[in-house]
Amino acid sequence: MAIWVKAAAAAGLSVMISSVAISAAFAEQLKLGVSLPLSGPASLAGTSIREGIEFAVKQANQKGGVFDQDVKVFIEDDEGNPTKGVTAVRKLIEQDHVVGISGTYVSAVAAAESKVAKEYKVPMISAGSTSSAVTDANTAGDPWFFRAFPGSRAQAKQTASDTLKKLNAKTVAVLYENSIYGKSLADEFKSNYEGIGGKVVAMEAYNPGDKDFYSSLTNVRAQSPSAVYIAGLMDSGAQIIKQAGELGVQTQIVGSGSMMSDKLIELAGPASEGFAVSSMFEPSTPNKHGAEFAKEFRAAYKKEPDVYSAIGFDSMGLLIEAARRAGKPDGAAMQKQLLNMPDFPLSQGPDRTTAKFDDKGSVEFKVGLAIVKNGKREWLPFD
Template sequence: MTRLSRRSFLTAAGVSLATPYIARAQSNAPIKVGGMLPMSGAASIEGRQVLLGLQFAVEEINAKGGLLDRKIELVIEDDESNSTKGVTAVRRLIERDKVPFIVGTYASAVVVAAVKVAAEYKVPMLSGGSTAAAGTDQNTPGDPWFFRSWPDSNKQGEDTAKAIVEKFKKTKVAIIHDNTNYGVTLADQVTRVVTAVGGVIVSRDSFNAGEQDFSSMLTKVRTLRPEAVYIGGWAGDGANIVRQAAEIGLRAQFVGSGSMLSDDFIKLAGPASEGFAVATVFEPSTPNPVGRAFADRFRARFNQDANTFSSIGFDSTSIGLEAMRRVGRPDGQEIQKMIRGGMKDFALAQGPAGTTAAFNEKGSVDFPDFIAVIKDGKRRLEV
């Protein structure tokens, strides 16, 4: 038998005695979960609203004692809607913070790049607002690593287009969209569906996100006398378009993409937002009792109404946390399996009454969008 010196023996004994203490200290440490959103840049309006939902979900679970006898710590990375920074943020959250899942992000192009990295590390991502079908289309059917707890842009575009023709009775439609994957996908879907249900697309114009002057484009559109104008893009751009359209006298039913659901859109567009219509998965007046309860708690906490952005942040975070609770440990691979097929009984704040986290094989949840119209400075559900 190998002989140990007294020093070696004491060192070995000290290590063995210290190990249980270290393990206990580690087991009581907070569980970090990741959030990746545009806190700055063109989509920061939306990103900051989504963040409130993430924070609220974590606050509520910590108020109940945390999860797995540990507190939850939310770690946020700002991707600035930039794919390169998004990839770096994912690596940092996984390698540095050891997060078992990530809620992120808003810009779909960033999702497409970032989820490839997350999948390599076996860490699931739950959408922080990304709606473009490209996010879930890149998933392997039956084995998704990116999850969206609401319908993709194809379904949003379809529901919006049908509302233009069937609800608002407008058949001459002009389309204005940004050049992001999100904007192009929506414009394509609106074009297909409007045409299929008897409408006509009188023009289609695109712009770069962040542009400020739309006067030439809108003047040209005005000469075509459209009955409706569909806008696909981010909230700030949409507000500028609606406001400038009013200034040049372009009168039509304006309809926009889900990114234009925040109260900030109404503030930025001002009186020109009156009558603006948008597809939505949540409003405080939702007929979904789970959503209504969330809206009441949110208002009590933040002294402001919840909106679609805060609801999707809340639902995405809640799904990840509940999946981790059911798994019993912060294990990304096991959490992905649970989200993939074991959450069909988990009720969501979004969607109609009875909507649950029943993800399809591509990682999306299917339900019909609501249509909301801005009246007296507030969104009202059209039911």
Template sequence: MKITRRATLGMMAALAAPSILRAQSAGVQHVGVMLPFSGIASVEGLQTIKGIELAVEEFNASGRYPKTIEILREDDESNASKGVAAVRKLIENHEVPFIVGTYASAVALAATRVAREYKVPMLTGGSTGAAVTEDNPPGDPWFFRAFPDSNDQGEHTAQDIIRVLGKKKIAIMHDRTPYGTSLAEQVQRVVAAEPGGEIVFVDNYATGEQDFFPVLTRLRQIAPEAVYIGGWAADGAMMVRQAREVGLDTQFVGSGSMITDDFIRLAGPASEGFAVATLYEPGTTNPHGKAYGERHLARWGENGNTMTGLGYDSMSIGLEAMARVGEPDSAKIQQMIYKGMADFPIVTGPGEQYAKFTEKGGVLYRMMMSRVVNGKREIIAG
């Protein structure tokens, strides 16, 4: 039975339909993508979509589904209200069976609550904030993250700063988003627990900040051995570039948003030596990731990165789940993603990794760390 999507959320909750089938154009199956294609996180969004598009192209070529997959895109601009509106549009107007998105964790949290009411699964295109998967009902996740959350990222990065980079006096700069705040809290906790680890300075900043000179001058006087930055790539690049201008000579370490070539271009020569938490590099030990990297390079003429890898994994998982179900049934796809994909390989993470989700909708593995050497990232841990 087909149930119209143009009802209110309250009506949908009351109906509690276990299975909703969608009408699509003959021969075409639409799937939803919601990312920040403009705004503060557009650097990340415009990378993620490349992995998503490659996944769709390869899936269509495989003949795994009787219809041609087409992407319907929505730009949430890293804005929660626009993210909610985008989800409603994709579900109510276009009846997509699942959505890949988004990047900003605050947007993901607001959007996935709406999608969950409609019983449509979301697979994140990069949201790391632990709060989003923690919001899932245990054993009934509708938001899926095929990589570690911000708690794991903060823990792994803090350990690598001390154990791999050999830095113990740490300063922290983070934005005020849930992503940046949760990372900073985790780094503080882990550094304090490491032998000799010491947090010597903590401060926060607004996204889109253009003037870091005052705080960087203070940091030059404090002389930390490393500065950890938790936030968006554009802000991190601005900070690193301005640090060189004020003569702050220290080891900068960034959060996972800062792992694209765009960051290196934005930071310029100041990016040399920059270390960053990473989920994917072309030099990965993951055989599936290495093969993906070759295909990405052939398709786009540039190396893949964490953002492209996450987009590729999330879309590939959603499409494979729909193929295994055999129809665009959101409830069945959600169950397949949750319980039936443990044998499906993903390209991110070290070694061989698979889409084996926890009861909260996450996938667990240890993150890697890369460092910029001669303008290119090289894996130094993981």
């Protein structure tokens, strides 16, 4: 009996305290979640994106945090696996009570996760997933999955036009990763490229993580296209470029956005000379907000940022700002704010790119093209 009384008294007291002071101190802390592939084949990008995310959080907390408290971030490893991703997002929402999620990198995982987040009314912002299919699945005007950079449709369209017009290649062989990322890019590249007068001579799929491309490239060599377009991740891309060089395939190679990594140049070696890649961010960006991010990142991490850290920085920065504008840690209020942030600057894209989300939750800006010269990527100016 005594225990019951004590318990009741304690509960009553705690209700009183929480309603006065603690609610301001505890309930309003901004909790955000992160889902990224931190192990498995896509983890190279995942770890780099995490640095950008952590940098955005660190910056916000140094400036006093949100609602007078540090922003708390929960990070989950989804291993690039849709099942693990759904489990991760459920844990973030149900156990950690996050109100917004930055994630994830693999498009197939993002597609699965976004369904759960929508159900709980927790906005998600892509941390690198490119496939347009994920934002297309949003209800127009009420998106819960956002992407602060152009999707595969826009990227493929830009690459198709760059390949034909800037690189002057009239025939292309397409090698693509058999995933929703690779396939959506490849299909959209093909229709755009043929729409403007180019000719796709071959479409060849490969499994994620494949390393040996001699047989595929032997076929490519026999068809002698003027360019090869690779839609896939960095590790396979590096192998294709290197092996194309070994097999004597003399052609312009163009890669999708995830190959925009210094590691690719290191792994592919001299064969990467002349390699062209779609690029949304380079440390040498003409984007003033991006250049400032690059400078601060360099000072904090003693290394150059890349497109991944820029994506992570923008994705997390948007969530924090949306919460600040909403005035409370509430997913639905943040979603409304996200749809109305055309003044928020992004570090990616040309100068003065802002988070002007369309009614499907995507941002459109011009995707650039970088070419490897003397072992370094050089960004061609936006035209």
